[in-house]
Amino acid sequence: MSAILPPADRLWYKHPIDRVEGTWIAIALLWCIILFVMMTGWHIWGKQNLSTETYRSTPAQFMEKAQAMVDKYTVRTETEEKIPVVAPPAGSDVYLLARLWNFWPILELEKDKTYRLHLTALDYNHGFSLQPANINIQLVPGFEHVVTVTPNESGTYSLVCNEYCGIGHHRMVSRLYVK
Known part of the structure; x- marks a missing residue:
């Protein structure tokens, strides 16, 4: 035993x-x-999950597309960092990138118009949380997420990084305008 x-x-x-x-x-x-x-x-x-397209991309390629959009559609700058506010036409591709510790650029979209929103992170994993719409996407460097959005309410929406990204994470907030 x-x-x-x-x-x-x-x-x-x-x-x-x-x-x-x-x-x-x-x-x-x-x-x-x-x-x-x-x-x-x-x-x-139930339409609980976003239908996103995801593509491999490099930070340089994405930054080039985002910069071209900013150069073409900038209407003003905001914040101390002089972040551009862009107002692209309806139906266009809109680029938003996350990097330490901000979102760039600030978007100004039209109500009831459809856009293709391209999202990525340039350096580390970041979160894209659109409040109060409660849209959450994890942004990973090297991957471009494309979401088709049609804002149906005017107002100012908050963008928050909900993925810890370092010492300045608490300052990683921005806004999105719907006119």
Whole structure:
């Protein structure tokens, strides 16, 4: 006899399941099946997830496209850092990049017009959280996310980095205007 191994009659799987325990196992299994079906339904019919396209890109390529958009559509600058505010025409490709510790540029979009919003991070992982719309995307260097957006309410929206990106993370906020 060994002190390390338990006696054969103490193995849990060799004992019969009590009726109450079996009932709870059946309830738990049924609940798991219900949640699995509901998650599938939320994904397909609930419009809970963003439909994004993702492409490989280099920071230099993305910065070149973003700079061309800024040069063409800048209407003013804001903040101490003189971040440009761009107002691209409806239906155009709009570029927004995240880098230590800001979003660049500030976007000014038109209500009820559709845009293709291109997002990426230049240096580290960043988060794109659009509040109060509660849109969250993790931005990873080397990948370009494309989201088709149609703003349906005018106002000023907050952009927040929700992925810790270093000592200046708490200052990584911006805004998006919808006119």
